[in-house]
Amino acid sequence: MKVTYREAVRAGLREALQSDPRVFLMGEDVGRYGGTYACSKGLWEEFGPERIRDTPLSENTFVGAGIGAALGGMRPIVEIMTVNFSLLALDQIVNNAATIRHMSGGQFSIPLVVRMATGAGRQVAAQHSHSFEGWYAHIPGIKVLTPATVTDAKGMLLTALKEPDPVFIFEHAYLYPMEGELDEQAFPVDIAKAAVRRPGRDVSIITFGGSLWKALEAAERLATEGVDPEVIDLRVLRPLDSATILTSVRKTHRAVVVDEAWRTGSFAAEISARIMEGAFYDLDGPVARVCSAEVPIPYPKHLEEAALPQVVTIIQTVRAMIGKG
Amino acid sequence: MKVTYREAVRAGLREALQSDPRVFLMGEDVGRYGGTYACSKGLWEEFGPERIRDTPLSENTFVGAGIGAALGGMRPIVEIMTVNFSLLALDQIVNNAATIRHMSGGQFSIPLVVRMATGAGRQVAAQHSHSFEGWYAHIPGIKVLTPATVTDAKGMLLTALKEPDPVFIFEHAYLYPMEGELDEQAFPVDIAKAAVRRPGRDVSIITFGGSLWKALEAAERLATEGVDPEVIDLRVLRPLDSATILTSVRKTHRAVVVDEAWRTGSFAAEISARIMEGAFYDLDGPVARVCSAEVPIPYPKHLEEAALPQVVTIIQTVRAMIGKG
């Protein structure tokens, strides 16, 4: 069945609310407004104001309240409108959500799911175009998911709600209107493994989230030039599935990592370092990174496009590598 | 002249306050209390409550006020008690301090200096033992300094105050009582280059901040085994001085990066990736990382020590590498 990414998220939310009375959704404008990206449209009417809760603008507190509600036995789904606003809640996430279990000697679990939109590409300028998934992936005690397909958009949410620990789901805002085939057979989807989205022999293109589609398009175009790339969708940034990455690189001997975050300190650096540590002797050449320019993302289309990873930059990077290899 | 790191910071603050009427210091308990780490002890008495300002507990606002005061023509020094509390101010830092200049088309400069204590090692447990310098180094628009010596503790602060843009200085809390030789000849110190703290031939040990001293001790001990390590103190994490790193690795053909942050997504990954990209063909073997275990830092001494990089882990890592090389 073909559905949009947005519809897939909504279907996951509905199913979760129907199947477990402990599940509720809270966030800014998730209720009467239907969600900034319309992911929760109709849910307030269907499930009522107790389970679909509009919050005041107060990110640190409603995320903290999600932690408390999870400690109290609920299964909260907290929506943060976009990742840039999540910085306001980072104290609760790092200092409470991620620590309370370990710091208490294992006395508590925090079954909290936090969803947020991430990424650039919609000309909303410097304060609304960040990609901080890599920062979240640095934090022990939480899990970080980056669904790129409609099946993962719905499936990962449902699996996340079965987890005993905090799970953070990053939905690339650019994907919401994207249509895809929802594979109900795939459920329940795992949240432990990366996926090989396109098998290939010549180079491993490793990416996640919104960049997956750019990587796949680049791969198809490269195929017409006789280059056969393998495309890996990390799916889960924490805990990271190194095995799938290393298996691929040992086969292709080359890797390009695509990450929409700023280059320095990007999660792409972690992938490069893991390959360095786990497959150095299998490499025919250095792992390359395709990331965003190190600038606040500007508003005009031409500058925003120049700042972000693009299909052509991926292609050029692979070509240069093959040429050298 | 021998001084403690704490005294060096205080001397820098005094000199700055004396030499520029636009400079003032604000933060929690920097005044009457003298600073949690006594860095500003005596300054309130000397410069008065207008220039040494105790703030209420409100990190996001007093950092934001520092940005506004800088926009208004002042040269604020904001002290955030420790890095974990800085998460509460990250919105102002990422969304305002780092963007306003670029986003406004270059109309404004924000000459703000923010100082904070970072790091673990004092048995203050999971909420007070973080190392987020690597996160800050990911943000275009700001600069990130990690003084490891008493000379840099004073000198970097003075140089930072001459910068037109926001500078973040991370002082490892463990270093405050450390004594060292203050080299007044070194002033003004640059905040652009990494420093080779110990020249060597066999392996490059690359680190910064509190870990420098562990790296130097490891190097001396390795020297007694006939291994001659080069120790590099990054000093500045953003903008990063790749040249010094690559020059060293091209000479030693081996590198170990020591970073007190959690391994996954650490800044050590960025260093490893840069070496991958810039000196792959010069490497005799994979770059290794010595980082913290991926756990909230526990209170008991033996567990905290086990969680953090130690002299012995650095030594073992180098030995393993030499053996393999």
Next chain:
Amino acid sequence: MAHEISREHGLELLRQMLRIRRFEEKAAELYSLGKIRGFLHLYIGEEAVAAGALPAFTAEDAVVATYREHGHALVRGTPMGPLMAELYGKANGCARGRGGSMHFFDASRKFYGGLAIVGGGLPIAVGLALAQKFSLLSPAFDKGEHQGRVTACFFGDGAVAEGEFHESLNLAALWKLPVLFLCENNLYAMGTALARHQSQPNIALKAHAYAIPSVVVDGMDVLAVEEATQQAVSSVRQGNGPYLLEYRTYRFRAHSMYDPELYRTKEEVAAWKRRDPIATFEKRLSELGWLTDDDVQQMEDAIAAEIDDAVAFAEAGPWEPVEDLEKDVYTPTSSAN
């Protein structure tokens, strides 16, 4: 009349409100044509606030606004051309096209944005006010020149829920800083009604928690806005510390360009539109015999011409070269360059 004004002044207030209204109507039109993209938040319905409040501030004062700041920049005096060009993303825009609708800046007019993180402007304004106070305190500064500068900080009712509102009012009052907290209470934070995001919907009353004086103002009455703002500004200039004004107003359009408006009734919107700040003020002026249909027509014609010029300016403007993408991440004199 709320207070005594001259005909000229009355016409000027009307003209400013009309400039905002027509500028934004044109912007909406250009948005549907794809000339403007990203988020576009219209101020239509709230014009009396910017038009009545901003003239109370001098060129030496500082202004901080939100992503709904077109009206504030217009009244502050930034020419319409660079503002329209900014909406286009052109290099001749007021932020070289990099900011767009949400990020107007104008250093020459001490207009510090155009900030789009809700509540994020308050600490910045507190800091600007701190610098203004320092300029009085420090013997190194020329008191005369700096005497009595203040900072105007505009924000919405939704921002009142954020912690920064609380922290900023406390700090400003504690340090007696010359800042005016100007709340544009349009009764909604996006789709969330005031009573559903504030347990105590009386925003002016919250100022007591910080020992800050406050007043509720009819934000649909440009003269009431002007009078209340002038009084507050003079109190702040005299060094009495911060002041909070709650302007009760209403947004006639969607929150941004995409908004199904499921959260409010057509009747409610219609009722507020009957209090349109422009129509009601036109009526008052004509009742005073100060405004003829001709006057209105002349004013509309002049504004239409100003807008045509602004659009032409924007259309003719160049795109910033891609090579300049990384320019101004740091200041040229910085060691990072």
Next chain:
Amino acid sequence: MAHEISREHGLELLRQMLRIRRFEEKAAELYSLGKIRGFLHLYIGEEAVAAGALPAFTAEDAVVATYREHGHALVRGTPMGPLMAELYGKANGCARGRGGSMHFFDASRKFYGGLAIVGGGLPIAVGLALAQKFSLLSPAFDKGEHQGRVTACFFGDGAVAEGEFHESLNLAALWKLPVLFLCENNLYAMGTALARHQSQPNIALKAHAYAIPSVVVDGMDVLAVEEATQQAVSSVRQGNGPYLLEYRTYRFRAHSMYDPELYRTKEEVAAWKRRDPIATFEKRLSELGWLTDDDVQQMEDAIAAEIDDAVAFAEAGPWEPVEDLEKDVYTPTSSAN
């Protein structure tokens, strides 16, 4: 007497205050011996608050406290042994030694810490109260069992300045959640006096900004604390939404073990010590003829024995094996294991 109590009850209140005092005096001693490390924040002087407030809550209620929580855990009922062992960092501590002084936890007593980010406990408490309210709303929960549960949230005057205070009170009042905001106003945030961190130092008054009822309580009078807290709890249990209590108290010792105390005078400290909650209450009980020197001696002896046992328990406790360092970062059933 503030309200009618029996002799037994009076003696029990005294005993609890004494347990806290002696426990912490011993902790300070052990700190100087190097048995306890890191930060150690003593509650000495403030005992009447924990001793008077906590008995108003049932075992089904939830409690959230700060890094100055020794007294709260003791009165809540966690045995002294595991608490002392936690200070040592031993595996038989109440948090397996991982938390230390600032991070006491006890799931069996719904004691959620021991949280050391100032203000960070308020949102957690609001969330716990939300879960308690849900348990009433959702037919899927057994109403009877959950009926009228409430959450106690302790925090200091310094936390009042943080944005989370503002955000949490608003959210709790907006959603009518069963949470008690219990402010231990000891007049200082570390070295910063109340009047230098609050522009409006009357904390109870701030509750009006959220339409939350509030009361100022003499925090040096255990009976006043008990009575005010019981009244507030019963209002919250009845579903009237949150309540704020401001306990005016004083910290006799340094903020933590290192503190030159440059920020307050010896006279001020001495004046407050004359209002020592334990000494004054002992006096009242003896004036009633309820307390003889023998009674006091017996009580002290029993507590001394309890402390000796706790120290022995801690000394005998094992260190957590280093192999277990990464245990419990995730829950065993998690896909991450």
